[in-house]
Amino acid sequence: MPELPEVETLRRGLEHHFSRRRIVDVEIIGSRTVRRHASEEVPQLLVGSTVSKCGRHGKYLIVFLDSGIRMVIHLRMTGRLEIVTPPFLGDIKHLHARFRLDDDRELLFFDPRTFGEIFISTTKDADQLPDELASLGPDPLSEDFTLEHLAKVCKKRNAAIKSLLLDQNMIAGIGNIYGDEICYEAGVLPTKRASQLTDGELAKLYKATGQILLKAVERKGSTLSDKKYLDITGSEGQYQKHHRVYAKVGTPCTCCGNLILRVKISGRSSYYCPYCQK
DNA sequence: AGAACATCCTGCTAGC
DNA sequence: TGCTAGCAGGATGTTC
Structure with missing residues (x-):
């Protein structure tokens, strides 16, 4: 199950493939992954925005968008992210979210046990950690961990x-x-x-x-x-x-x-x- | 208040 | 072979 090293590896992959890309379409499959929102709210908040950078705090991935909002992804135990070039012919069982990018590729979120979560943070201080993550301790790879x-x-x-x-x-x-x-x-x-x-x-x-x-x-x-x-x-x-x-x-x-x-x-x-x- | 436990969920495995 | 019980675990909510 993904812990800091796995999530950091994913962050680097996201930074490479997802940053500077514009999100042109979002499809949410089922409501559990985006349980803090109404499903239709998520595409409304994301479509048309460009990813400025991809961050991480602990096991949380934070996708910063040029619109000032942040998409937070937690994989919990069985969540998985994959960048694909359509048509995607793999198994779409347990596919919960699909983000289409302006280079025609797609970021897919799979999660068999559905413990994983995606939510959007609209709190201000757009460069900072979302308020929802404020109670987390320091990240051990940051200088705050002493x-x-x-x-x-x-x-x-x-x-x-x-x-x-x-x-x-x-x-x-x-x-x-x-x-x-x-x-x-x-x-x-x-x-x-x-x-x-x-x-x-x-x-x-x-x-x-x-x-x-x-x-x-x-x-x-x-x-x-x-x-x-x-x-x-x-x-x-x-x-x-x-x-x-x-x-x-x-x-x-x-x-x-x-x-x-x-x-x-x-x-x-x-x-x-x-x-x-x- | 701090510590431990139950809960969410599905896939895999051990044991009959 | 096929069934089921049990286990795995991150974060949250509940209980002691």
Whole structure:
């Protein structure tokens, strides 16, 4: 499921294929994807506008339009964006939105589980983050994410560090895969209480967060066999080859050889090495 | 107020 | 072979 590295890979694809294009037609199929709006409202707001840039905050994609409004896209677990040249002959099952561009190509939004969402923000400050996303924590690849911020939010949380890493209002962009990989890289047990972390552990977690996410962006995200993430042109990510713990229960740790274990942390499967992580 | 759980949904898999 | 129960998970709303 798309987390920060996958969404950043999509953002780069959108920036390349979607920016400077004018939207000439919008078709919304079903009402669930645009649930904050009446379906017919979305084409009215978008058609005729030109995309000025494509941004991202955490797992949210933000398409800035020259009209001053922003289209926000969240893929949740199974949302997928694809740029195609019509006629599109692929499977249109689970197709929920179709944006036709002035170069005759189309941006398609698919989502089998329909958790994904598209909404339009018309709040002012057109260059800024939409008001709807104001409660999100800093994006870990931005300069707003500092060791001081991490230490501050950890100090007042008694829950497991893994839960805090997944809390989008604390840090925006980390999901279940990268949360486990970050804890492993930092040598910290995912079950460790956030408030109990030492300064040394906080520093390691902070460093690991940047390192793991940057490496994963370089490898264009993770594509797992059962959870089909694909980029905007239909290519797979490569970072799954570098996973050390995620979904590896029962296999030996690449560092010490002990078997990777699984534990549930607030309902989510978490994977860790009982020897390398303390 | 903070933490944990239920909910939305479909596709896949394990087990009979 | 075919059925079903169970699981997966991001964000939100609800409950304790």
